[in-house]
Amino acid sequence: MNIEGSVVFITGANRGLGLEFAKQALARGAKKVYAAARQIESVTLPGVIPVKLDVTKPEEVAAAVAACGDVTLLINNAGIGRTGGALADDAEALLRDQLETNLFGVWRLSSAFAATLGRNGGGAIVNILSILSWVNTPTLGAYGVSKSAAWALTNSLRQELSAQGTQVLGFHGGFIDTDMISAFDVPKSRPEDVVRQTLDAVQAGQVEVSVDESTRQVKQALSAGVYLQDALAH
Template identity: 60%
Template sequence: MKIENAVALVTGANRGIGLAFARELLNRGARKVYAAARDPASVTLPGVQALKLDVTKPDEVASAVAQAGDVTLLINNAGIAQPGGLLADDSEEVARRIFETNFFSVLRMSKAFAPILKDNGGGALLNVLSVASWVNGGELAAYSASKSAAWSLTNALRNELLTQKTQVLGLHMAYVDTDLTRGFDVPKSSPEKIVQRALDGLEAGLDEVLADELTMLVKNGMTAPTPTYLHPMG
């Protein structure tokens, strides 16, 4: 898919990777960028159209569909995380909350906008996933589990949307320098670099982008005699 003249909607576009997506889409000549956020006043990037959207609320998703019927590219970026393992006292509550945003809301948005993408020629759907889709060291256990589910969802959507010629791309990366990883003392990629590689892959017609070296190492090691997913990421 070509970005020039595309009409994109980016969820969680007020900061981090979402903001970087919105900025780079404009740089590449997108005709319109809907920058969706719970609080549209938090969207301050010039040139975008702020859109009030809490992806966990079906009524706000329906409102977004009504306002953005010209979308040709949907980027499901909004996501949340919380440190902790699955044996913690509150793990079920935490997992439900994280899955609501990271899995069910991606499903909700994809279902809602699939007919619009079809009507507008097919377009593309880009889901922001993670290297945590494949490895779970326990420090972000529910987040990792939700990204595994979102990866499977992305693969299913790719097959279901094939007949309407909608490109579906899964973006995987390790640590990115955003609010989500604040406090993690690890090497981090810039949001801008991750987004550039993602959009390069989208324009090249790829199904999957591995946006940094660690992610490529983990993916390549999944079929090793001792596969990477059996051990914490390091």
């Protein structure tokens, strides 16, 4: 689909990748950009329409869908990241917290907007996933579980929405220079670069995009069992 003339709805649009998606959507000629965030006052980018939205609250999702009936491109960007693995002392809380946002948040928005996209010609959904959808590490084990689940959901949505012509694009990337991973002293991609690649992939009709070399290498190595290793040990 073409970004120019589209109506874009972005979750977690007040900072980081979400903010960059909003900037580039406007620059590419989007007719309208809805910028959703838990604190509506944190959305300060000129030219967007702020929307109050916590993706873990069904009533706020329903209100957003009712108010934004012209959406043609949904970008499920909102997510949280917590350190800790599947056997941490607080593993159940870590898993539930991250699954609620990173899996069920994506599901809530996608299922709620599905009919809207269908009525508006099919449109597209972009789900922000991770290199940790495919490999994992004890440092971010619970987060990786949530992103693997979101990857499976993305693949299911693609199949279920194909009949109405909705493009479903899975975004996979490693560390990106945003607030969420500011504590990690590792090489990071620039938000500008990964967002540009993602919107290019939307326009090209693609269903998956790997936005950095590490992620592309991991994808190629899946059949060799790369997922059996610690992703941060190499």
